[in-house]
Amino acid sequence: MMAPRECSATAGVDAELCARLRQGDTSAAVELVKRDHGIAMFFAQVMRGYDAEDLVSDSWDELFAQIADGSVTSELRVALFNQVMARLNPAEPTAQQISQPPEHTFFGAGDRWEGWWDRAPAPWPDGKRPERKQVLNALSRLSVQQRAALVLRDVAGLQASQVMEVLTPVGEVDILLDSAREAYVVELDREISGS
Amino acid sequence: MNASDTRCDVVSTLIMSWHVGSLREQDRNAFEQHLLFCPPCLAQSDKVGLALTALAELPVDPPPELLRRLAERTAPRPRGG
Numbered sequence: 001m002m003a004p005r006e007c008s009a010t011a012g013v014d015a016e017l018c019a020r021l022r023q024g025d026t027s028a029a030v031e032l033v034k035r036d037h038g039i040a041m042f043f044a045q046v047m048r049g050y051d052a053e054d055l056v057s058d059s060w061d062e063l064f065a066q067i068a069d070g071s072v073t074s075e076l077r078v079a080l081f082n083q084v085m086a087r088l089n090p091a092e093p094t095a096q097q098i099s100q101p102p103e104h105t106f107f108g109a110g111d112r113w114e115g116w117w118d119r120a121p122a123p124w125p126d127g128k129r130p131e132r133k134q135v136l137n138a139l140s141r142l143s144v145q146q147r148a149a150l151v152l153r154d155v156a157g158l159q160a161s162q163v164m165e166v167l168t169p170v171g172e173v174d175i176l177l178d179s180a181r182e183a184y185v186v187e188l189d190r191e192i193s194g195s
Numbered sequence: 196m197n198a199s200d201t202r203c204d205v206v207s208t209l210i211m212s213w214h215v216g217s218l219r220e221q222d223r224n225a226f227e228q229h230l231l232f233c234p235p236c237l238a239q240s241d242k243v244g245l246a247l248t249a250l251a252e253l254p255v256d257p258p259p260e261l262l263r264r265l266a267e268r269t270a271p272r273p274r275g276g
Contacts, residue, residue, distance in 0.1 A: 024271035033265055037257035106204040115202030120235035130249035155250050181211050185246045
């Protein structure tokens with residue numbers, strides 16, 4: 001009988017999880033799904049614009065099949081995101097990109113207060129924390145690539161190289177991420193301030 | 196960047212870098228000193244912090260049905276049968 005292939009290109013915690021899964025350890029399955037399901041769901045929902053339970057469930061099935069046959073070549077979280085991305089239909093309508101620059105400004109050249117706030121940003125009400133719906137609304141107004149980069153990096157904690165792997169082809173991840181973070185804060189501010 | 200010559204338009208471009216920990220130490224010191232005497236920049240920085248924190252708090256727990264199904268799929272199948 002042929003020996004099962006190892007989980008190649010995975011390391012550390014993922015290598016151990018992968019090995020346990022291949023040995024039939026059901027607690028490893030629970031551990032992995034508890035670890036990564038929430039962020040995969042959130043990613044799919046942000047990218048798709050509506051609930052994505054079915055899509056993520058199918059992605060898990062494919063990932064478990066890959067683990068079983070030893071064909072996983074990335075960290076498990078990255079491999080899961082690759083499956084989700086493969087199932088997102090680019091033809092599906094997504095929210096339009098309408099993110100606009102912030103409205104606050106600074107005093108201009110020649111003014112004695114040059115570079116200082118002209119129209120200062122209003123603070124959020126004391127103790128105000130963004131609600132899930134407000135965050136989703138704000139994200140929906142970013143471009144698809146901005147949304148993806150922001151969630152993969154700042155929510156899922158992927159490295160820049162891993163973001164590139166999931167989003168291929170994509171340009172400079174750091175530049176994309178900078179623009180995504182700025183636009184997200186502007187849009188969330190609009191959501192909360194009601195402007 | 197020195198704290199004495201930091202303007203709000205410069206500081207506002209550094210807020211995100213400060214929150215994600217990518218600001219150089221020298222700029223970080225000037226940035227933090229500026230926030231001490233500039234309420235508008237401090238308010239803007241607080242917003243960014245809350246916005247990024249909100250992102251990290253969004254994931255949800257997996258449904259029990261999915262957990263059960265994938266655990267069953269992982270369990271070794273009995274031989275024969």
